């Protein structure tokens with residue numbers, strides 16, 4: 321298992337090289353001059369040339385890329401063109417805010433999505449199922465920022481219950497300021513979690529072991545959770561982990577709509593000001609959180625399904641485990 | 655002997671998009687205390703549907719119980735609430751489903767799957783239930799150390815043993831075994847059957863053994879009921895049935911078994927097919943495949959004839975024809 325995790329983490333290296341190279345190339349092909357961003361429009365030609373030389377912008381693309389990676393390996397993400405502050409510090413100071421928002425949104429999505437999905441499946445084609453299906457379709461297809469704006473208009477401007485901007489300082493106002501953006505981000509994910517739960521539970525519901533479970537006379541709630549849900553969990557884990565990975569990379573639009581000081585808004589600002597080091601830093605954070613969540617899903621599978629766990633174990637271990645166990649059976653070869 | 659389970663005029667339909675499947679049609683069946691009753695019939699005859707009906711586990715939708723009674727020790731199970739049925743399932747009537755490969759939950763260890771059956775009927779701590787589960791495993795010939803293992807670590811025969819352990823965990827009155835050996839290798843079939851027979855004795859259960867294998871019936875059962883098109887067409891004790899099978903369908907079933915002492919060139923299967931269960935014939939269900947069928951068989955549905963000695967047959971031929979009592 322550990323070996324598997326290490327292997328997967330090592331695989332992250334080529335992924336990161338690929339992603340950074342791709343983004344780096346695109347940014348350097350873009351028809352703009354970072355120096356004008358840094359110095360402003362009024363700068364003299366000479367000052368601009370000096371700045372280019374200082375930043376190494378006159379070097380060929382490949383040299384610049386290798387230099388970037390070299391700095392990266394020393395933990396240096398470079399300085400923002402705009403603020404002249406280290407990118408790593410800026411991102412790391414914003415990341416907890418994004419984690420907080422992402423976690424709240426996921427909690428909403430999972431706490432509502434899974435039970436609703438189970439209910440829909442168990443009462444297939446009922447009114448509740450149809451309402452949930454239509455509602456789910458609407459929430460998935462509705463753009464996040466639009467839902468966000470609607471919520472702001474209703475709860476912040478009309479009813480004045482909740483703040484529409486920024487992140488509260490003390491616990492109470494922090495929670496208040498979290499509610500609208502979490503709902504905005506959580507709704508679409510909840511709908512996908514719900515749909516996935518529904519179809520996966522519908523599939524396991526028909527299995528023979530569910531009849532066996534019922535034939536024991538155990539409570540229906542236990543049949544549902546222990547037998548149906550546990551077997552239906554793998555695709556639900558997959559979709560939740562991927563969505564969480566997305567959220568951890570920062571949600572540009574929602575964070576901007578609510579002026580949430582997270583990495584998503586930071587990235588959008590960086591793109592607007594063509595701030596290459598800041599963009600690169602955000603992209604790296606995005607890919608790392610996405611890949612780590614992917615890996616986490618794979619690890620969770622093993623906890624849910626013993627068949628997958630036994631695949632992760634090394635071959636040698638498997639043999640040692642198998643043989644005495646099989647000897648115990650009277651028909652080991654059958 | 656006392657009747658422990660009495661199924662009367664049971665009707666179960668599956669209402670699907672392609673029409674209504676008449677799976678069980680006015681079926682009567684009784685199970686006596688302490689006996690093993692074999693239920694024989696070909697695939698699609700309605701055996702599993704009947705068994706699920708008794709357990710209250712007909713998948714709904716599409717399955718619907720349209721009428722009848724299932725009397726267990728004086729109470730009609732069809733009138734029972736869900737909560738009451740839960741107390742019956744596992745504790746009073748237990749069932750072994752057809753395919754051991756898919757009957758166990760793949761993500762829960764086998765010990766727990768047995769223990770939860772025990773815990774649902776007895777007030778026991780988790781640990782005590784687990785201990786009892788281990789005893790059950792030993793009973794069916796699986797070392798208790800394997801309680802923590804998962805179904806994929808067991809072979810087919812071992813899985814069926816686990817399934818049996820689950821069914822017997824709460825010491826039920828009645829065990830319904832739905833083709834318990836069909837999915838297994840021949841050598842293991844015999845082991846499992848022997849074990850079932852032994853356990854039935856130790857636990858003083860009555861057993862409804864569903865099978866399409868008359869060999870299994872001959873070895874294991876006291877009485878046999880033959881099911882065709884969702885109704886019983888003949889029932890008798892096992893010796894009578896093998897000696898004096900009267901219904902043309904039963905005759906066909908027995909003739910289709912190759913006999914070692916005769917030099918047969920080819921197997922003799924019953925000609926034709928089961929009638930389409932969405933469009934059952936008006937008259938006798940078997941008439942399209944029956945060599946003796948006449949006009950009356952095609953238009954009128956035969957009633958069950960009681961020939962005495964517990965031998966019953968659903969065929970017009972024996973209304974007039976004298977049958978010599980067996981023995």
Ligand SMILES: Nc1ncnc2c1ncn2[C@@H]1O[C@H](COP(=O)(O)OP(=O)(O)O)[C@@H](O)[C@H]1O
Nearest residue numbers: 668675677696697698699700701702703716931
């Ligand atoms: N879930 C179901 N939906 C629709 N039809 C079904 C279902 N289960 C069984 N049937 C039909 O009911 C009839 C009886 O099936 P079954 O009780 O499984 O027979 P057996 O166990 O004797 O092979 C068959 O025609 C079968 O196709």
Ligand SMILES: [Mg+2]
Nearest residue numbers: 701702703752
């Ligand atoms: Mg069947």
